[in-house]
Amino acid sequence: MVTQVERDDTTWHTCEACGLMFDIEDEAKEHEKRCNSDEPNYIQ
């Protein structure tokens, strides 16, 4: 899941699975879909 963290007056969206931080919520959510996927078939 994506959690929000405020730092330096910026809200960061952190992927809990791997710890990556994004400043754009949509990017975090898109990442999370792929990060949590255990079907890596489409990543060649």
Ligand SMILES: [Zn+2]
């Ligand atoms: Zn991740």
